[in-house]
Amino acid sequence: MNSLFTNILSLRRIEYLIINEFWKIIELSPKVNLLAEYSHEVQLGKDVRIGFPELFGVEVIASDIREGKQDNFELKGIIRTKKALNPIYIDIRIANNIKDNLISNQLLIVVEDVTERMVLEQSLVQGANEANLLLRTLTASKQYIDQIVTSMADALLVTTASGKIKTINRTAQILLEYDEAEICGESISTVLKEVDNWKEEIAQRGNIQTPLFGPITPLVKEVETFCQTKSGKTIPVAFSCSKVQTEIEHFQGYVYILRDMTARKQAELAKQEFLAMISHEIRTPVAAVIGMTDILSHTDLSEPQEEFVETIRNSGKALLEIINDILDFSKIESGNLEIEQEPFHLNSCIEEALSLLTLKAQEKQLELIFHRNSELPTLIVGDISRLRQILINLLNNAIKFTENGSVELSVTSRERQIIGNEKNNLEIQFAVKDTGIGIPSNLINRLFKAFSQVNSSITRKYGGTGLGLAICKQLSELMGGKIWVESQPNQGSTFYFTITTRAIKTQLSQQWESEAKASDIVIDTAIAQKHPLKILLVEDYTTNQRMIALMLQRMGYQADVANNGLEALTALRSQPYDVVLMDMQMPQMDGMTATQHIVQEWEPSVRPRIIALTASAMLSDKEKYLASGIDDFLAKPFHIEQLMEVLTNCQINREQINKVIKVNQAESRNQNDLIIDTAALQEIHRIANFNCAVNAKEFVLTTIDDYLQETPKFLQEIQVALSNSNFNTLRRLVHILSSSSATLGASNFAGLCTELEMTLINEMWEEVKEQIDKIKAEYENVEIALIQEREKY
Incomplete structure (x- = not known):
């Protein structure tokens, strides 16, 4: 074979041999022995089958190739030598050695090193197998996740980083009344109106690493809001959101989980209605019992009778306290109790709490001490009624569980570090110390749990629901603080609690104080005690009902409400009333018609006084009302002072009526150029x-x-x-x-x-x-x- 062809074959890592009919090597390439199993046996004149054992058994095929019955034959071999760490893969091809276009008895054997190709093919096969395994794993994972998402009881929505909906689960489709194809591509704000309010908080939260999706933000705390359905319905939901961040932009975005709160809201409403009903049904007779015992205690009674009356009154008050505790606890648990943020005098709040319990401490011959602190702020922002409630509860407990010695109250304040957007830069700590029975250390953890007391003997001896301290704990936490106790058996206890607040500057304090004093001059909170009246409010408009009921409550009255004249007559026929506050324009039966029925049905001596509530400012209407049997009137909108005056002074002469009308007319004319008189809203507040x-x-x-x-x-x-x-x-x-x-x-x-x-x-x-x-x-x-x-x- 010529040298050029030999070189070309060598570059391709192809070697050759030429053998005669007896399998003897008559020609070979220089490096063919490197591809042989036994390299030293590959020599001229040697049998080629000794160096390449793969050729044994192909003698018949070789004969067919020589005779022209077959063009060529190919077989594969593996060479394993001590020198080579890895096997060498070869392809062997047998063909006729043609010389001068004539077929000879010689055969050409071509040996090619195919190791690299075989390794590459094996790698490809292995890669394909691994890819196939990974694909099956991913497919199974997707099916697994899809089944979880599909079976979720909560609605799930996935959006892009810009807020466009990518996918929703079946629950979300049912909740929102959208097919997935309909809503995909729409903004999340289509269904969640307030979602943008939470983007900033989500962006500020740290990431957590997940093995499948990489870093994601933990879910933002559930927020109660409303979602909008395809048909326009608004459904109460609690939603949470998580931001997903991956290296692949396509998978970045947000995950929203929506929980339908309709059933819970209905349950909460039913619970609230039940509690309201129970509250009304129990409070009314209890209040009547307490009220009647108060009246009875001012009559001539024998000493045993006085004791009986006192027992009834104390039992009634205890029952009322239990009812109030249960209602307060229920409000807190349902999240319906909100903490006011209004300015109030800290010392006044403390002194009010102390004054309510001074007599009780004196009865037990206990010293009630308040350690005054001149460094305390005068005016702070918070909820005075709830702070007073905690103080009264702790002081009352201290007095209850102390037989000898004293009960001390001390208050301190300190600056605190503001976190985030908080405004409260002040922490106030209250400490109520007693010399009472104390609490064993192993039982302290039971104190602040609901319906729990240290032991059953406490309940038998001292009574109570076990809710007082649980309520104190939750109220202090709602006000940004905490509560704890230090105690030793038979050595007394010290209950501590804190609140966070902010102080009001002196100038504002003086202004607020003057306003508070001005309002206190006008409103007489004890009018109901001085002039006890049973009042029926007849008004069809809910807003007006609430407004007038609040005015009456401020004066100590609890009015019954009727929505129209027919309901008013039914109420009057079932029980006596002293006063009827009668709206004039109502459906089914107006105020004037109802008044005519009242005048006809009840004699003047037993007839309730009727006060007309009217938006009309015309003098002729007032005269018509008075002539019909109505005793007095109030022109809407009226102030609480006016209502108080009407209730305390039932005899208003005509000149005074005319004067009030003229003043109201003048005020209306002066305000006609205003769209909204803000003073009216301030009055409501x-x-x-x-x-x-x-x-x-x-x-x-x-x-x-x-x-x-x-x-x-x-x-x-x-x-x-x-x-x-x-x-x-x-x-x-x-x-x-x-x-x-x-x-x-x-x-x-x-x-x-x-x-x-x-x-x-x-x-x-x-x-x-x-x-x-x-x-x-x-x-x-x-x-x-x-x-x-x-x-x-």
Whole structure:
């Protein structure tokens, strides 16, 4: 074979041999022996099969190739030598050695080193197997995750980093009423309106490493809000969110989990309604028992009778305390108890708590000591009623469990580090120390648990629900603090608790104090004791019901409520009332008709005094009311001082009535140029603030929200009534609208409603449509103004 061809074969790592018919080597390439099993046997004249044992057994095939029956033959071999660490893979091909285009008896054997190719093929096969295994694993993992996600009871939504929905599970489809194809690509805010409020918090949270998805942010604490369904329904949900960050941009985004809270809310509502019902049903007779024992104690009684009455009164008070504890605990547990953030005098709060328990300490001959601290801030921001509740509970316990010695109260304050967006830079610590029975160290952990006391003998001897300290613990935590105790048996106990707050500067303190004193001059909180009255409030509009009930509560009255004249008559026939606060415009039976029934059915000597509540400022209406048997009237909106005056002074002469009317008319004219008289909203806040059980700001917000929700419905009903020429209904609607609008300070709007009412009374039909258009236009201004005022609260 020529040298050029030999070199080309060598470059390709291909060697050759030429053998004769007896398998003897007659020609070979220089390096062919390196590919042989026995390299020293590959020599000229040697049998090629000794060096390449793979050729044994192919003699017949070789004969066929020589005779031209077969073109060539290929076989594979593996060379394992001591020198080579790894085996060498070879391909052997046998063909005729053609010389000068003539077939000879010689055979050409070509040997090729294919080790690299074989290793590569094995690697490819192994890689393919591993890839196939990984694919099966990933497929199984995806099926596993898909089954979990599909079976989740909570709705799951996955979005891109920009908030576009990528996928939702089956629960989410049912909850939101969307198919996955419909909602994919839409913004998450389509279903969760307030979601953007939490993006900043999510971004600030640290990551945790997961083996499958890499770093992800832990779930933000569940937030209760509402989601919007495809049909427009709003469903209460608790949602949490986690940010997913991976190296692959496609998999970055957010995971949202929504939990339908409808059932829980319904259960909470049912529980609240049940508690409210139980509260009313139990408190009413208990209050009556306590009230009657108070009255009975001021009559001539023998000594045993006095003891009986005192026992009944104390038992009634104890029962009332238990009811209050259970209701408070239920509110806290359900998350419905909110802590006020209003300025109050710290020392006044402490002294009020002490004054309530001074007599009890004196009865046990205990010294009640308050260690005054001049470094305490004068005015702080917080919830005075809840702080007072903790103090009273701890002081009462200290007195209860102390037979000899003293009970001491000390208060200290210190600056604290502000965390995040907090405003409270002050921590106040209270300590109530007694010389009582003490508590064993192994039982201290039971103290602050609900329905738990140190041992059963405590309950038998001292009574109580075991809720007091549990409530104190939760209240102190709601106020940013904590509670703990240090105690030794028979050596007394010291209960500590803290709150976080901030002090009010001196100038603001003086201003607030002067305002508080001014309001205290006007409101007589003991009027119900001085002038006990059983009051029936007849009012169909919920906002007005709540407002007037709050005014009465501030004075110590608890009024029953009827929604119209028919309900009022039913109530009057079932029990006697001293006063009826009667709205004039109501559905089913108005106030005037109800008054006529009352006058006809009850003699003057037993008839309740009827006070008309009216939004009308016309003198003729007032005269008509008085002539019909109504004893007095109040023009809406009225202040708590006016209501108090009416209740304490039932005889108001005509000159005074006229004077009040003129003043109200003048005030209305002065405020006609205002969209909203903010003083009215401030008055609502002030009235609500008088009641410790009501969150004043929340009450204002709810009042505004109710008005903004109900007024468009009224306007729509007004339009329908106009279209149907139902002028009686139209007049009733605008009267209610005038009343409710005036309550919120929308004087101009209320005035337009009153003008329309007068137009309807005078049957000037041609002017009605134009006036309704004015009312609609003015409401747009009122809505904007109220939304702006709402933000202030």
